[in-house]
Every structure is written in structure tokens, then in C-alpha cells.
Amino acid sequence: MYQFNYHQPQTIEEARSLYNKSEDGLYLAGGHTLIPSLRQRLSSPSDVIDLSSIAALTGIERQGGVLRIGALTTHDSVATSEAVLGHCSALATLASGIGDAQVRNRGTIGGSIANNDPAADYPAAILGLNATVHTDQRDIQGDNFFSGMFETSLWAGEMVVGISFPSVTAASYVKFPNPASRYATVGVMVARIDDGVRVAITGAASCVFRASAMEDALSSKLSENSLDNVAIDPDTLMSDIHASAEYRAHLCGVMARKAVAGL
């Protein structure tokens, strides 16, 4: 690991000002993406700004049909929260399938979405459940948050504070996990919200996306058979050592059917 200055601010304002003063600062949440990348010297920040003492970034609340989860909430807390289970059990299922027990005890929802790994699970929840991302400066609609591989619409130094999930009629998340890391080779979130159906797919392409052809087909009739003639074009998907684009396209259909069956 390269050298860096380490800070543990107590408030959002203090964290922002440390960021602004640093040459090349980075926020640290659970560290389960950032610390491995520091160790591999893939990242060399001048300052590491640890958010873990900032109380305003914690907590899970359910009010007026909206579930709000603080950015620092660990995957395990989401997986086991009564409020989350009562609001949308698919979100708890998604969190309980991330990595392993130790990873879930440290990794956070804010860190996961800010990082936007193409194989991460949470991005499928943000898009599929029509969430809103709250930052220290504005609210960003989930549909506008993820902009490319490891890229988001966050400005430099902008901090994720929390995420709001509106109420859903039904939702289901199914993934085909990489057998070693548990990251999604393909993960599909299907949700019925009011009269519409949303389908978000992670792991398959360089960035999470909504499968509009599947959404249209399922909007006419919410059943597995509606997906019979809907295919995802492999040309839009990734090929790597874990799976070819054709295999990923096939998995999109299989995982989507399983998700619909689980609604």
C-alpha cells in the first residue's frame, strides 16, 4: 500500500472540507473494494477520508411507504433489518447474497453503488426498485445514477448520504453467482411498482441496465411465458473468463424467468 494521510471526520461538512483541501482524496466506507485496490497499488490517494464516524450516514427508516437506508449501512444490516424485510424482502435477499459473511459485516450500500462494479448486486436494486440516491448536494433518480463501467453521475467529492426506495407491489431478485467471489455473473431484479414492471440486469453488460423489451412483454402479462420470445442481444453484453456474451444472454433469460416465478 502506498502512503496516505488518514482522517476520521465526525460530520459530512468536515469530510467535505477535508476532501476539498486534499490533493487527491478518497472517501472510505466499508473498505471492501477500496482497501483491496489500495493493497494492489491500483489506487494511490493522497488522503483517505474514513466516513465511518458520521452518524448522519447511518440508519434504516420506513416512513410513509418509503424506505430510507443510510449510505453506511452494511449489507448484513440490510439483509436482517425488519424494516427492509417488511418493505421489500427482495432487497434483503439481494443483500444476503453479497460475497460472504465477513464481507457483509463490513461492506456498505453507499460504497457499493458509488463504486458501480459491473457485477455488483445493489445497482440492480437501485434501477429495478426505482430508488432515489440522496447525496450531500442533491437527489439523483436511480435511472440517472449509473453512467458506465465503474462510473456514476456523482461529481468529484460528492457524497452518497442515503438511498430511498418507494413502496413496491412485488419484487424478486435472482442471480447466478460467480462460484468463487459470489459477484453476479448475471443478476436480475423484477419489480411491479404501481401499474408498471421494471426489469434491471446487472453482471451481464459493462453497466447495469433496464431490459425494456422484457419490461414491455411483462407489462402485458406478468408471467414467465411472456418472456418466451424476448432475447437479450449478446452484442451488447460482456465476454470474459467467467462467461461469454452468448452465455450471459442466455442467463439473462433464465434468471429473469426465475425472478418472475418468485414474485
Next chain:
Amino acid sequence: MANISVNLIVNGKAVTQECPANSTLVDLLRDQLQLTGTHVGCDTSQCGSCTVHFNGRAVKACTVLAGQAEGADVVTIEGIGSRESLHPMQSAFRECHGLQCGFCTPGMIMAGIDLVNRGDASDEASIRSGLEGNICRCTGYHNIVKAVASAAVEMGVKEEAEG
């Protein structure tokens, strides 16, 4: 670059330790506090041999910065039992032959205890999925799973007697 000073509790004792800002918790435990029972296998959060309890929960100490442990209550393999009086999880690993070379064992035991404490060790499938973050190159896992299941019974009995 400046060192940082970290205040934490390790195995029940308050500790204040100076260390470089880029130290990890496992560096602090092994190199500075000489608690070498916590092992480092991969150093990249894959193998779980560095598992310790951090505020009561199993975490990989190679993937926590020393500074993040400020104010934390950390328990390592040295803190759960003694030579004279092993923790039920340690006894179960011995009884069930749940180790061969022993390298993964401290991490397995710390992960196993957390699993039992959370009530997630009720059957073989949940023990296997609960130990997904711990890799063993020797045993083939079978006896490790048996050991955790047996310790779960023992720990439950003890809790009832105490409770």
C-alpha cells in the same frame, strides 16, 4: 507521512498503539501486539484466515485499516479460551479432527463462533454457506462443518445453563 494513534480494546484490554496510517488491523495485531494467532493467507480478502471479531462480528482483519478500529472491541483467537480451558469451538475442532495443517483454523474458529452466536448454524447447509468466506486447502471441509455443528450444540447447552 505521519503515524496515527489508535485506541481500541483487544481481548478485553484497552490498547493505544501508534502505527503508520496505511497499516491494516492484521498488521497491528500481528506485528505490533505480537498476537500471531491471527493468520494472513491471501492478504486480499479472499481466504478468511485473518478473521477476528470486530464489535462482536466476524471480519477479515486484512481488509480493515488500523485507523478504522478506533474505539472498536476486537477479539482474536488468543482471546476466546486458554490452554487449560478451550472454547467449545476449539474443543469441537479437536474432537472432530477439523484441522490438518492448522493454517486456516483460527479464522474458521472465529467465523464459526460468529455463525453460532447469530443462530445461523442450524443445519449443514447453513454452516457451509456461513463459512463461504473461509478457505481450507487441507481438510475438504467435512470435519470443519461437523465441528461447527457439534460446537453449536455445546454452546447452546452452555448458554441455557448460564441463562
